[in-house]
Every structure is written in C-alpha cells, then in structure tokens.
Amino acid sequence: MRLAIMQPYLLPYIGYFQLLHNVERFVLYDNIKYTKKGWINRNRMLVNGKAGTFTVPLKHDSDLLDIRERRLAEDFDRRKLLNQIHGAYAKAPQFAAVFALVECSILYGDDNLFAFLHHALVQACAYLGIRTPIVVSSRLAIDHGQRSEAKVLAICRHERATTYINPIGGTELYSASAFAQCGVELRFLRTRLPEYRQFGAPFVPNLSIMDVMMFNPVSVIDGWLASQYDLQCPARTAALASVEQ
Secondary structure, eight states, X not given: OEEEEEOOOSSOOHHXXXXXXXXXXXXXOOSSBOOTTSSSSEEEEEXXXXXXXXXXXXOOOOTTOBGGGOBBOTTOOHHHHHHHHHHHHTTSTTHHHHHHXXXXXXXXXXXXXXXXXXXXXXXXXXXXXXXXXXXXXXGSSSOTTOOHHHHHHHHHHHXXXXXXXXEGGGTTTOOHHHHHXXXXXEEEEEEOOOOOOBTTBOOOOSOOHHHHHHHSOHHHHHHHHHHSEEEEOHHHHHHHHHHHO
C-alpha cells in the first residue's frame, strides 16, 4: 500500500496533488507544531504577470501550539481576499468554476486553522477527481510523542504501508535503511509541470493549484497528475543532487 504523510497547506502547488493522486492513503498532520514563514496559511498566485503572495491571517498565539490549536484572525477579511483573487483571475478561461470552489473554501465558517485547510483540500480534491482517502493524523492509534522520522515510521506501520512517498524536498529528512528495516520502500516525487498559458505573459511557475485550475480544464490537469512527475529512489535522488551541485 502506497502512503504519503503531509502537513496541510493553503491550496498547495500541483506536486502536492500529484502525491495525493499517486498514493492509496494520505495522512494529514493536524497534531504537529505550526511553523512560521512556511506555506501552511499562505501561497502564491499570479498578479499582473508576477508571483504575488496571498495569506490567511492567524490570531496571535503561542508559537508552541499545534496546527489544530491555531485560529484564524478575527479580523480576517475573507471578502477582501476573494476580491483580490477575482481581480487576478477574472479573465482566466476556467474562472467561473474555480472561483466558485475558492469562494466555498475561503468563506468556510470554521475559524480553526486545520479545519479550514482540511476543508479547502477536500474541495480541491473533489474538483480534480482525486478520491484518495485523507486520514487525520491525531486519530491514529500511535505514540504521538514521537517526532520526525520515528513518527512517520510509526504511521507507516499503523497503516501497513509498503511504500512511503515524500516530496523531493524531503530527501535529507529520511533514511532509506530505516524504512527498509520496517519493510517500507522509500520514494521521492519530483514534479515536472509543463508550462501553460497565463494571459500570454512569460510563464510563472510554482504557484498555487488555484493558478493551474484557473488556466486548464480538469481533463488536462488529470493527465499532469498521472504522469508529469518522477518517482525516485534515495540513491538516484542523491546522485542527481550531486550532479546539480
């Protein structure tokens, strides 16, 4: 059984959805520490031909809280954010359908950060036809006091995973031998998203899945989810990294 484990992000990039598409079970962390300056509650969209950041502001609170313990800011102006997105993408070919999805996600009534992100992820998966079961990490019967690789391996054992797939950015985090000792094959996903037309301007990569959906029909995105990536073993990944340096 192929498994992936990720923390939630705000309408993440297409590689996140390629991961979801490629596994049989997806565990979503809710009981890990919220990290500042990451992509949990912010992302990038196309603004006048360039990458611009959009953010869901959070209530000021302790840096020690888990993601599921954080709250959206009381003064979060959801309509203002939607107006910014509307202004950026109103002329995109798939705007009507995608903006309805984005509006449903941004106007979601729960101010709990994890609930908000989980809802947006489920909505995007439904739009893209991804049916992979999403499991909330805190509901698993494991020792949640474990950290990093130990916790990932505990989840793999609990879910009876035979293959664990992680984004390519995590190559330094995990040991192939540690996974092999647990009977789990370790793989890394490197996305290969083709360029697509964005209002005729030079292509801006690495934006939110929202951008991909605004400019491309689901039938095209489905093909990218199924094929536009490489699955690499740790040895191959390390060799590539050495060559690139």
